[in-house]
Structures are given as C-alpha cells and as structure tokens.
Amino acid sequence: MSHHATDPYQDIRDAIRDLCASFPPEYFRKIDEERGYPEAFVNALTEAGWLAALIPQEYGGSGLGLTEASVIMEEINRNGGNSGACHGQMYNMGTLLRHGSEAQKRTYLPRIASGELRLQSMGVTEPTTGTDTTRIKTTAIRKGDRYVINGQKVWISRIQHSDLMILLARTTPLEEVKSKSLGMSIFLVDLLQAIGHGMTVQPIPNMVNHETNELFFDNLEIPAENLIGEEGMGFRYILDGLNAERALIAAECIGDGRWFIDKVTAYAKERVVFGRPIGQNQGVQFPIARAHINLEAASLMRYEACRLFDSHQPCGSQANMAKLLAADASWEAANACLQFHGGFGFATEYDVERKFRETRLYQVAPISTNLILSYVAEHILGLPRSF
Numbered sequence: 558m559s560h561h562a563t564d565p566y567q568d569i570r571d572a573i574r575d576l577c578a579s580f581p582p583e584y585f586r587k588i589d590e591e592r593g594y595p596e597a598f599v600n601a602l603t604e605a606g607w608l609a610a611l612i613p614q615e616y617g618g619s620g621l622g623l624t625e626a627s628v629i630m631e632e633i634n635r636n637g638g639n640s641g642a643c644h645g646q647m648y649n650m651g652t653l654l655r656h657g658s659e660a661q662k663r664t665y666l667p668r669i670a671s672g673e674l675r676l677q678s679m680g681v682t683e684p685t686t687g688t689d690t691t692r693i694k695t696t697a698i699r700k701g702d703r704y705v706i707n708g709q710k711v712w713i714s715r716i717q718h719s720d721l722m723i724l725l726a727r728t729t730p731l732e733e734v735k736s737k738s739l740g741m742s743i744f745l746v747d748l749l750q751a752i753g754h755g756m757t758v759q760p761i762p763n764m765v766n767h768e769t770n771e772l773f774f775d776n777l778e779i780p781a782e783n784l785i786g787e788e789g790m791g792f793r794y795i796l797d798g799l800n801a802e803r804a805l806i807a808a809e810c811i812g813d814g815r816w817f818i819d820k821v822t823a824y825a826k827e828r829v830v831f832g833r834p835i836g837q838n839q840g841v842q843f844p845i846a847r848a849h850i851n852l853e854a855a856s857l858m859r860y861e862a863c864r865l866f867d868s869h870q871p872c873g874s875q876a877n878m879a880k881l882l883a884a885d886a887s888w889e890a891a892n893a894c895l896q897f898h899g900g901f902g903f904a905t906e907y908d909v910e911r912k913f914r915e916t917r918l919y920q921v922a923p924i925s926t927n928l929i930l931s932y933v934a935e936h937i938l939g940l941p942r943s944f
C-alpha cells in the first residue's frame with residue numbers, strides 16, 4: 558500500500574525497509590519466544606547510524622531532526638520490528654545533550670553515537686509512587702566528591718543491554734522545597750561500576766519481550782561529576798525530554814498500526830469464507846478503514862509535534878496528543894487485525910499476537926492514557942486540577 562507519492566522521507570523509509578529485510582518475521586518470532594534480545598538487529602541499526610540520528614554532527618551523530626527520527630522508529634515497527642528494544646538509545650541522550658556540561662557531552666556523546674556505549678536506560682518510576690513522580694523516595698545525598706544513592710526503582714528497561722543509565726533521585730527532601738517539582742536531580746550511572754556495588758537488579762518477567770527490572774540502591778556511590786546540570790532541577794530536565802519521547806513513541810505506534818493494516822488487508826483479500834473473500838464484507842472493511850483513518854490523523858499530529866520541536870517551539874500539547882491518538886489508533890488496528898484473522902490471529906506464526914501484545918504497552922507506558930487526558934483537561938482546557 559503506497560501512502561504518499563511525494564513523501565519527503567521516502568529515502569529514510571526505503572533504507573530502513575532494506576535493513577529490516579535482513580531480519581524476517583522468523584527472527585523476531587524466535588527472539589520473542591526465547592525472551593532474547595535482538596542484538597544483531599540493534600547492531601545493524603547502530604552501525605548504519607540510525608540510532609544516532611538525534612546526536613549533533615559535532616558529537617559524531619547525524620544531526621537529524623525529530624521528524625526524521627520519528628520516521629526511522631515508525632519504519633522499524635512497520636516492517637515487523639520492535640523499536641522498544643533500542644529506542645532509549647535514540648532519545649535518552651537528549652537529557653545529556655540539553656543539560657550536560659561540555660565536558661560530559663564530549664566524553665559520552667561520540668561514544669554513544671558510535672554504539673561503543675549504550676545509554677538505553679532511564680530510571681524514574683518507583684513502586685510506591687507510580688505516576689506521582691514528585692513523591693519519589695530514592696535519595697541522593699552529597700558526601701564530598703560523591704553522591705550516595707538509596708532507594709528503589711521499578712520497570713526500568715534494558716539494564717541488561719545498557720552501559721549507562723539516567724537516574725532521577727531526590728537531593729532535597731520534599732518538605733524543604735518551595736515547589737514539589739524542585740529538589741530532584743539527574744545523574745549518569747555507570748552500570749558496570751554500580752551493579753554489585755550498591756545496586757542490585759531483579760528482572761521482571763512480563764507480557765512483552767521488553768526487558769524490565771526492579772532496581773535496589775543500598776548506599777550506591779557515584780562521582781559528583783556525574784550530576785547532569787544543576788542540582789535540584791532534574792525533574793524539569795526530564796520533562797523537557799519527554800516531548801521527544803512521546804513523539805517517537807507515537808511514531809512507533811503508527812508503524813505498528815500500519816503493520817496491522819497491511820497484514821489484515823492482505824489477509825482479508827485472500828481468506829475465502831461463504832464463497833467470497835472476508836474483505837468483501839463491509840462488516841470487515843469498516844473497522845479496518847476506520848483504524849486506517851485514525852492512524853493517518855495521528856500521523857499528522859505526530860508531524861506537527863515534530864515540526865514544533867524541530868523549530869524549538871513549545872510542543873507539549875501536540876506531543877501528548879500525538880501519543881494518545883497514535884496509541885489508540887494502533888490498538889484499534891491491532892484489534893481489527895486479530896479479529897479478522899479469526900483463530901489464526903492467535904497462532905504465533907502469524908506474528909499478529911506478538912505485535913498485539915507489543916502495541917498494547919503504549920496505552921500504559923511511558924505515560925498512561927489517563928494522564929494525557931488529565932494533562933489536556935488541565936493544561937490546555939484550563940479545567941480545575943484534580944491532583
């Protein structure tokens with residue numbers, strides 16, 4: 558199915574499609590069954606420079622915009638892959654890029670761009686506070702030239718395939734700050750040094766093949782020079798980076814959605830029941846057509862969020878709305894795809910059930926649908942704050 562004859566990003570799409578052609582459905586199916594990591598696929602993306610899209614050229618990246626980056630993520634998912642295995646490598650470095658010192662940028666960014674170092678993990682969520690991030694209990698207390706970390710994180714992705722992690726911890730107690738969003742700081746944690754020396758990792762088996770972990774910090778010491786930006790400003794720094802993350806996750810959902818539409822359209826043309834292709838029935842056509850329409854609309858909102866981001870304009874509303882629209886549209890497409898595959902939708906070899914599980918995640922993470930609705934209600938529509 559061709560979308561736009563004049564798509565300005567067709568070159569990127571073609572290149573990603575070519576790369577993905579070396580990783581057929583059997584590859585991802587096997588990795589999923591084994592709960593393995595798509596090492597060869599991630600290496601191929603890294604070597605081709607795609608994961609360094611957002612790193613400026615002066616630090617060894619390709620210096621592309623968020624729009625191009627979103628097309629890369631979209632195409633990976635559209636071609637049957639799962640960007641969730643490596644999307645952190647693309648956007649976690651944004652915090653370092655925007656708020657790190659020149660010395661930190663020179664030390665880390667070129668090595669992240671080359672793939673020598675993986676910055677795939679970001680530790681924010683905690684078991685007892687959930688989405689109420691300003692109440693996090695993990696603390697970082699300065700002692701001379703070090704910070705001592707104590708606390709716990711949950712659902713932290715890709716620790717097993719990362720060298721570095723961005724960590725959010727409270728440096729000033731909540732009771733002592735003027736605003737609850739102050740007093741938190743972000744640190745770069747060298748995982749090799751940390752694990753077994755104050756940090757322990759407990760994997761959380763889950764519904765998708767997405768490495769997630771519980772992390773425990775017991776007097777983990779990290780060098781004070783690993784603080785990123787100013788102490789106390791970490792929550793605002795993290796928020797800055799979330800708009801890019803939301804737009805990229807939206808793009809992944811759009812890619813998933815298009816994969817589902819391609820898959821179900823092909824199947825509905827072929828599968829003959831009652832003497833005709835099931836796709837000849839309007840009861841089958843309409844849910845697929847509706848999901849396609851919603852995906853196209855979500856894609857436009859994604860481009861708008863990226864356009865604003867790339868021209869350094871506020872894009873919080875658009876990035877959040879794009880994430881919600883895209884996650885809903887891809888879930889709608891997933892449901893139609895599974896439904897019209899009948900029993901075969903449940904068979905592993907059709908890949909529908911795998912993609913179905915994978916795209917379901919984006920109703921909950923990295924931000925749940927309800928939290929986006931509440932953001933829109935309060936910050937865009939001016940309704941009273943509910944929490």
Ligand SMILES: Cc1cc2nc3c(=O)[nH]c(=O)nc-3n(C[C@H](O)[C@H](O)[C@H](O)COP(=O)(O)OP(=O)(O)OC[C@H]3O[C@@H](n4cnc5c(N)ncnc54)[C@H](O)[C@@H]3O)c2cc1C
Binds near residue numbers: 679680688922924943
């Ligand atoms: C596979 C996976 C990977 C993840 N990776 C990472 C990671 O790498 N780093 C990281 O920091 N986190 C990660 N997370 C955590 C993820 O960001 C959170 O799960 C998500 O933000 C929701 O937080 P929670 O699970 O604590 O839900 P809660 O905050 O406990 O909320 C539970 C439900 O209640 C709803 N809810 C809560 N409050 C309200 C309200 N006031 N009004 C209406 N509804 C409300 C929420 O929308 C949600 O549906 C990951 C999660 C998963 C599942």
